[in-house]
Amino acid sequence: MFLYNYFSNKVMVIHKYLRRHFIENSLALANIQGKVLEIGSGQKWRYIKGSITLNRDKSAQSDIIVDAESLPFTEEEFKTILCLEALEHTAYPQKMINEIYLVFKKGGKVILTVPFSKST
Secondary structure, eight states: OHHHHHHHHHHHHHHHHHHHHHHHHHHHHSOOOSSEEEETOOTTTOOSTTOEEEESOGGGOOSEEOOTTSOOSOTTOEEEEEEESOGGGSSOHHHHHHHHHHHEEEEEEEEEEOOOOOOO
């Protein structure tokens, strides 16, 4: 059991590193412009300098502490919205996507990722 836990933890760390590497490289190519909202981010996980970070978890030290199922912004306020590996943490993903759609400026970019999970 010890070896299983040891290797399982190592694989999780490598998997997390690879996901973060993929996201950072993808964002570098995305030509992000305008006002940016990062959903599920905070001081520790901010990807775009000058963005507004939002998280429901106070420990994330985000700019705004709120659930993304009810965003406190005006319609079409953000040119770019990042929702990186956060959608799977909400109880009502469709409600969150509807909120993103409301505050998203038409013609901008929404970059949304969720971790891949292989079920057995």
